[in-house]
Amino acid sequence: MMSTGKIFDLHIGLSDSAILKEDLGKEGKEFPFPTQFTFSEASLGGLDMFVGMACPIIMEDSGRFVLPKDPKAEVLRHINFYKSLEEKGLIKIIRSKKDMNTPILKVIMGIEGIYFVENEDDLKFLESLFDMGVKVIGPVWYFKSTFLDSNVVRKKFFKLCFDRNIVIDLAHSESTVFDIIYDCYNGPVIDSHSGLYDVSPNERNISSEKISKIIKKGGLIGMPFLGEFIGGSKINNVFDHLDRFKKLYGVSNLAIGSDFEGMGYQDIIENLGTVKEYPNLRKFLLGKGFSQEECHSILFKNASEYFCRVY
Numbered sequence: 001m002m003s004t005g006k007i008f009d010l011h012i013g014l015s016d017s018a019i020l021k022e023d024l025g026k027e028g029k030e031f032p033f034p035t036q037f038t039f040s041e042a043s044l045g046g047l048d049m050f051v052g053m054a055c056p057i058i059m060e061d062s063g064r065f066v067l068p069k070d071p072k073a074e075v076l077r078h079i080n081f082y083k084s085l086e087e088k089g090l091i092k093i094i095r096s097k098k099d100m101n102t103p104i105l106k107v108i109m110g111i112e113g114i115y116f117v118e119n120e121d122d123l124k125f126l127e128s129l130f131d132m133g134v135k136v137i138g139p140v141w142y143f144k145s146t147f148l149d150s151n152v153v154r155k156k157f158f159k160l161c162f163d164r165n166i167v168i169d170l171a172h173s174e175s176t177v178f179d180i181i182y183d184c185y186n187g188p189v190i191d192s193h194s195g196l197y198d199v200s201p202n203e204r205n206i207s208s209e210k211i212s213k214i215i216k217k218g219g220l221i222g223m224p225f226l227g228e229f230i231g232g233s234k235i236n237n238v239f240d241h242l243d244r245f246k247k248l249y250g251v252s253n254l255a256i257g258s259d260f261e262g263m264g265y266q267d268i269i270e271n272l273g274t275v276k277e278y279p280n281l282r283k284f285l286l287g288k289g290f291s292q293e294e295c296h297s298i299l300f301k302n303a304s305e306y307f308c309r310v311y
């Protein structure tokens with residue numbers, strides 16, 4: 001049965017500014033990222049499930065990003081915030097396959113940039129995060145990760161992730177890091193939010209060679225709604241990436257990873273700048289000749305089935 005306008009977003013920045021004050025009944029703090037959203041907007045847009053990636057990085061008043069003094073505490077702060085939302089009954093954190101049928105907004109918790117892992121001891125902390133429900137790891141963000149340089153630590157890291165069925169997110173991984181992970185990790189891999197380099201040659205985008213490799217492992221590639229990556233600020237620019245992907249690889253490994261929360265005003269796509277505007281993309285794709293079924297696969301089904309398989 002062809003259903004609904006349900007959305008599975010492979011990448012939304014998990015942060016305690018994600019939810020506006022009206023949902024929490026208290027004063028929210030001013031936040032420079034414009035794509036934060038409310039639960040009512042999420043439901044208007046059909047958002048059913050998302051991978052929420054905590055990025056334990058601090059933005060200074062000057063706008064510069066730095067590593068926090070205590071990155072472990074920063075990660076816990078994000079995760080505890082989501083736990084508190086779950087305790088209030090506002091979201092469900094996915095811990096196993098059966099949680100995926102819960103009829104409220106669902107979050108798969110992930111971490112982008114595990115700069116708190118430097119030695120073998122730190123892997124115990126990482127394991128405790130897996131116990132808390134973290135399911136996706138993006139080893140790097142825009143800073144270099146030193147633990148990958150150590151053969152011993154990275155071997156243990158891959159084993160720990162494999163034993164716990166952790167999805168490794170290759171977004172932000174430049175070629176050397178990509179190759180290390182791709183060659184050494186036998187568990188599931190995705191790229192949650194990168195455009196096609198062939199369509200828009202931004203260094204954050206993914207090459208056709210890497211796409212083929214991820215597809216070979218059965219992984220997903222999520223298209224971001226971020227002007228800098230996709231090379232423009234119109235829905236048509238997002239379409240160009242989805243359309244090229246479909247022509248080259250079909251739609252079975254294609255998803256969306258908006259990167260809502262993780263972008264500034266300059267990167268917002270017109271009419272696709274917030275969670276309540278997902279339906280505009282569906283409408284646009286249908287207008288351009290994508291079938292209902294293809295839209296459903298890209299916007300929901302592929303990611304939903306992928307995580308069902310993983311868990």
Ligand SMILES: [Zn+2]
Binds near residue numbers: 112171172193262
């Ligand atoms: Zn990112």
